[in-house]
Amino acid sequence: MRYICGHKTPDSDSIVGAIALSYLFNQIGIKSQAVRTGEVNTESRFILDRFKLDEPVFKDSFAQCDTYLVDFNNYEEGADDLKLANIVGIADHHKMGGIQTSSPIDIWIRAVGCSNTIIKEMFDYYKVVIPANLAGAMCCAILSDTVIFRSPTSTKADTKACKKLAKLADINKLKKLGLKMFKKKSDIKGATAHELIVRDFKLFDMYGAKVGIGHLEVIDIKIFKKIKENLKTALQKHKTAENFDTCLLILTDITAMGSVVLVATDSKDIIEKSWDIKVVDGEFWLDGCLSRKKQIVPFLEPNFKK
Ligand code: MG
Ligand code: MG
Ligand code: MG
Numbered sequence: 001m002r003y004i005c006g007h008k009t010p011d012s013d014s015i016v017g018a019i020a021l022s023y024l025f026n027q028i029g030i031k032s033q034a035v036r037t038g039e040v041n042t043e044s045r046f047i048l049d050r051f052k053l054d055e056p057v058f059k060d061s062f063a064q065c066d067t068y069l070v071d072f073n074n075y076e077e078g079a080d081d082l083k084l085a086n087i088v089g090i091a092d093h094h095k096m097g098g099i100q101t102s103s104p105i106d107i108w109i110r111a112v113g114c115s116n117t118i119i120k121e122m123f124d125y126y127k128v129v130i131p132a133n134l135a136g137a138m139c140c141a142i143l144s145d146t147v148i149f150r151s152p153t154s155t156k157a158d159t160k161a162c163k164k165l166a167k168l169a170d171i172n173k174l175k176k177l178g179l180k181m182f183k184k185k186s187d188i189k190g191a192t193a194h195e196l197i198v199r200d201f202k203l204f205d206m207y208g209a210k211v212g213i214g215h216l217e218v219i220d221i222k223i224f225k226k227i228k229e230n231l232k233t234a235l236q237k238h239k240t241a242e243n244f245d246t247c248l249l250i251l252t253d254i255t256a257m258g259s260v261v262l263v264a265t266d267s268k269d270i271i272e273k274s275w276d277i278k279v280v281d282g283e284f285w286l287d288g289c290l291s292r293k294k295q296i297v298p299f300l301e302p303n304f305k306k
Pocket of ligand 2: 071093115
């Protein structure tokens with residue numbers, strides 16, 4: 001059995017990508033199962049319900065298992081024993097993360113806005129027809145990762161794949177569907193400050209400095225007004241408890257196209273140098289910033305080099 005797995009704290013690209021790839025591999029005669037190493041978030045739940053797809057099975061141990069990675073390619077974002085897995089392939093759109101294997105593997109990595117764009121191309125390559133409901137879910141994953149094509153990570157390949165998928169799924173109003181989905185993503189009701197910080201949180205080793213970056217994308221950033229101070233306190237607590245050098249929480253307003261970044265750090269000078277800004281009251285504003293991958297990590301990481 002081949003297990004298809006996205007990253008920890010899975011997003012819609014990870015969840016839908018695992019489902020889509022397992023469907024594809026089963027069609028071409030490779031027995032596969034979609035799995036997840038974390039809970040399904042509110043946005044992915046909306047997608048699964050809307051397109052009547054079963055959620056991947058929870059699995060957090062991969063020792064000796066044939067494993068295909070989707071939407072990540074490093075050990076840090078996978079299950080604790082991922083190093084013991086037999087990694088057979090990767091479909092991803094992130095920077096190279098240092099996976100080592102003992103045999104040749106399939107690698108489908110491109111600098112596009114979403115893994116599901118690549119997976120659409122894999123279906124074309126293997127000449128497998130995508131069922132309407134799966135196409136709809138893949139369409140949503142692309143809308144999510146590219147922030148409805150607004151993110152600087154979004155490419156022509158993403159728009160093209162998404163439109164083709166929309167046609168297969170009989171979706172006429174892509175933007176409307178995208179906004180409906182982001183409304184689900186913007187739902188912060190009932191969540192504690194800590195839950196919001198770790199909802200979409202990634203770990204980085206930046207030249208020996210342990211850095212954690214959370215990202216929340218919402219339609220209107222005003223919803224954070226009342227809880228911003230709580231978020232700052234919780235971020236500071238999280239930093240101390242987990243022994244981070246730096247913890248950031250990016251609050252992205254997808255309508256105003258910019259982000260407030262909350263900061264808990266031992267390296268304030270490095271943060272300020274990275275974007276030529278001043279951190280005031282533990283926060284700063286980045287105009288035009290929508291992407292952690294393209295507008296946060298590449299600016300911050302080089303400055304940790306000693
Ligand atoms: Mg992802
Ligand atoms: Mg992705
Ligand atoms: Mg994302």
